[in-house]
Each structure stands twice: as C-alpha cells, then as structure tokens.
Amino acid sequence: MDIIKEQIGVGTANISPRAKQYVNDVLNSGRLSYGKYLQNFEKKFAAAHDMKYAVMMNSGTSALRLALACLKEVHGWADGSEIILPAITFISDYNVIVDQGLKPVFADVDNYSYNLDSKELEKKITKKTKAIMAVHLFGQPADMKPIMQIAAKHNLKVIEDSCETMFVSYDGQKVGSFGDISCFSTYVAHLLTSGVGGLALTNNPDYAVILRSLMNHGRDSIYLSIDDDKDLSKEELTNVVARRFSFVRPGYSFRVTEMEGALALAQLEEKDVILKGRAECAAYYMLQLSQFANFIQLPCIQPNREHAYMMFPLVIKDDKIAKKDLVMFLEEHNIETRDMLPIINQPVVKKGLGDIENQYPVAKWINNNGFYIGSHEKITQEEREYAISVFKEFFKNVK
Numbered sequence: 001m002d003i004i005k006e007q008i009g010v011g012t013a014n015i016s017p018r019a020k021q022y023v024n025d026v027l028n029s030g031r032l033s034y035g036k037y038l039q040n041f042e043k044k045f046a047a048a049h050d051m052k053y054a055v056m057m058n059s060g061t062s063a064l065r066l067a068l069a070c071l072k073e074v075h076g077w078a079d080g081s082e083i084i085l086p087a088i089t090f091i092s093d094y095n096v097i098v099d100q101g102l103k104p105v106f107a108d109v110d111n112y113s114y115n116l117d118s119k120e121l122e123k124k125i126t127k128k129t130k131a132i133m134a135v136h137l138f139g140q141p142a143d144m145k146p147i148m149q150i151a152a153k154h155n156l157k158v159i160e161d162s163c164e165t166m167f168v169s170y171d172g173q174k175v176g177s178f179g180d181i182s183c184f185s186t187y188v189a190h191l192l193t194s195g196v197g198g199l200a201l202t203n204n205p206d207y208a209v210i211l212r213s214l215m216n217h218g219r220d221s222i223y224l225s226i227d228d229d230k231d232l233s234k235e236e237l238t239n240v241v242a243r244r245f246s247f248v249r250p251g252y253s254f255r256v257t258e259m260e261g262a263l264a265l266a267q268l269e270e271k272d273v274i275l276k277g278r279a280e281c282a283a284y285y286m287l288q289l290s291q292f293a294n295f296i297q298l299p300c301i302q303p304n305r306e307h308a309y310m311m312f313p314l315v316i317k318d319d320k321i322a323k324k325d326l327v328m329f330l331e332e333h334n335i336e337t338r339d340m341l342p343i344i345n346q347p348v349v350k351k352g353l354g355d356i357e358n359q360y361p362v363a364k365w366i367n368n369n370g371f372y373i374g375s376h377e378k379i380t381q382e383e384r385e386y387a388i389s390v391f392k393e394f395f396k397n398v399k
Contacts, residue, residue, distance in 0.1 A: 010338055033226055037258045044269075073249065082126060
C-alpha cells in the first residue's frame with residue numbers, strides 16, 4: 001500500500017487568524033509582561049472550569065510543582081510526607097513530588113479508564129500520607145467521587161493533574177473543580193497549545209496569592225505585576241515601593257509572556273471547534289476499529305464522564321500480537337505513536353524506589369501492551385481513512 005507523505009501526528013497546534021491577530025496586538029503594544037491577554041485568559045479559563053482563581057505559568061509541570069510547594073508551606077508538611085499518585089501517568093508527577101522533598105507512593109489504575117483505581121488507593125494510605133494526586137488521563141476524568149470521599153475520610157488534600165483533560169465533566173462537574181488545586185497544561189500537542197504554558201486553579205484565595213508569589217521568585221504579593229504600583233495614593237505607593245523588591249519565600253521564575261497568553265486566549269475562544277473535531281475523529285476511529293475489538297481494547301468511556309480525546313489510547317488484548325510489531329507497522333506507515341505513559345518501569349523511578357512494576361499488574365499490562373495515536377481536529381477524513389486502512393493491513397495477517 002502507498003504510504004502517506006505527511007505524518008499523522010499525536011498532536012497539533014491551532015494558529016488561527018484570531019491567534020495571529022492577538023499576537024500581533026501584543027507585539028505592537030510593546031508590552032510582553034503580564035497584561036490583558038494573560039489576565040483575560042486566566043479569568044476565562046477559571047470560569048470554564050467553575051473555579052475562582054487561575055495562575056498561568058510556563059508549564060503544567062511547574063503548576064504541579066507549585067501546587068505541592070504551596071500546600072507544603074501552608075500545611076507544614078515535613079520532608080518525606082507521602083503523596084499518592086497513579087501507576088500510569090507522565091513522569092512529571094513523580095519528579096515534582098521528589099523535587100519537593102516528598103515521597104511518591106503509587107497506586108494501581110483500573111484497566112478500562114486507565115485512571116487511578118479508588119479500590120487500590122485506600123490501601124496505600126499511611127500516617128505519612130498528606131495528599132492524593134488524581135490524574136485525568138488521555139482526556140477522561142478520573143473517578144472523582146470515591147477519590148474525594150477517601151480524601152475527606154483521611155483528611156487528605158487533593159491535587160488534580162488535569163494537564164491532559166480540559167472542559168469535560170464528571171457527573172456534571174467540571175474537571176479541575178474537585179481538588180484543592182488543579183493543574184493544566186497548554187504545552188505543544190495538548191488540547192490548547194500556547195507553545196509553553198500551564199495553569200494552577202484554586203478556589204482558595206490564600207493559595208492563589210502564594211502560587212503567584214512562588215512563580216515570581218517568591219516575591220511579596222504586594223507587587224506581582226508592573227501594574228501594581230499604578231493609580232495609588234501616596235501612602236499606598238510608599239508601601240508598594242518599600243516592599244516591591246521584597247522576597248518572602250523560596251520561589252521560581254515560571255512566568256510566561258503576553259504572547260503565550262494571546263495564543264491561549266484565542267484557542268480558548270475556539271475550544272468548541274477544537275473539542276468537536278477531536279470527538280468526531282475519535283468517533284470515526286471507534287466505529288472503524290471496533291472490527292478489531294478481539295485484538296485491541298478501544299477507549300472505554302465511563303457512563304458518568306465526558307471525554308476530551310487528547311489522545312486515542314489502545315491496548316493489545318491478544319497475546320499473539322507483539323506491541324512492537326503493531327507500533328512499528330504504524331510508524332513505518334507514517335502514523336505516529338506514543339507509549340501510554342509508563343512510569344513505574346522508568347530508570348529514574350527504579351533507581352529511587354527499586355523494581356516495583358510487578359506490584360502493579362494493571363499498570364504493567366498497560367506498559368507492555370498500550371500505546372496511543374492522535375485524535376486531534378486537524379486529522380482530515382482522508383487521513384483517518386488511511387489510518388484505518390493501515391490497521392486493516394496489519395490485522396489481515398493475524399489469525
């Protein structure tokens with residue numbers, strides 16, 4: 001069969017005329033630091049997830065790191081305190097926990113949604129446990145009702161890693177609105193893409209102030225924007241000038257520019273088109289690939305959840321099929337793939353925690369058999385049909 005010339009990638013970027021207009025407006029304004037585009041994006045993104053405060057920074061990983069730093073500071077967590085996270089997730093979740101002097105504790109995932117299994121979660125709680133990191137993987141919310149019940153029972157904080165899942169609901173409630181702090185990403189290949197970018201959302205005003213301080217070198221919250229010394233009385237200005245070069249906690253330089261804000265705002269205003277295109281692509285794949293359901297497990301949408309389809313995950317069910325054979329067949333036919341976020345078998349985790357993969361049988365099964373392809377809105381109907389034809393070509397020789 002003829003191989004398509006352009007790779008069908010796992011992600012895309014939407015640089016629309018509106019996005020170009022907004023970026024040009026930023027360039028023409030001469031102001032690159034925190035201004036109207038970032039402020040507007042933060043406000044609208046928070047509202048889209050039924051939250052009060054949003055702080056945009058340079059990555060979802062930074063948002064997760066600051067969420068932990070904020071909670072550790074406010075609640076006095078000692079080094080070595082435990083944070084529970086799923087045994088399938090991106091490496092950043094592990095890294096930020098270790099970075100903050102905390103201990104990552106894995107819990108296995110369920111074999112249909114691939115999210116944290118609440119039945120496994122409670123088994124991992126000890127006297128040292130301080131928080132649950134609930135990750136919404138591949139575009140589908142985690143099972144938040146039992147997770148929140150367990151958190152309340154044990155007086156634990158909840159951080160939602162929603163970097164792969166935006167705008168969708170669990171039991172009618174938006175992702176990112178369950179936990180104490182929720183974290184999102186606008187990095188390349190995500191649902192909204194601003195090049196670099198991430199957000200931390202919260203309803204707690206004290207957390208919001210600390211998060212913004214942490215991303216600005218730990219600066220005193222009296223001066224976090226170049227507008228904070230404008231239109232003040234003499235007494236107010238004197239106070240700001242005295243404290244605007246004051247740093248009250250160890251912090252980071254995690255800021256972004258107005259250009260990222262402009263790109264993100266444009267895409268936020270076009271999110272319905274983006275999500276509709278992803279849903280249409282995924283629906284086509286679900287219909288066409290169902291003929292191979294004996295060989296591969298398709299995305300399993302839970303009845304109480306929506307799906308944003310950041311990716312289209314597939315897990316091989318038939319022992320006669322080697323994952324590498326199918327993956328390489330797709331890659332050789334210009335269909336990009338990625339592993340389904342293996343973490344417990346990564347060298348850095350094995351170095352820190354030992355060879356623990358056998359303790360998590362569902363995660364191990366996914367590590368050995370799971371991968372994903374793209375399902376974004378820029379995959380044309382012709383490309384979708386081509387992708388299905390490649391799967392057909394592969395499976396015709398599988399008995």
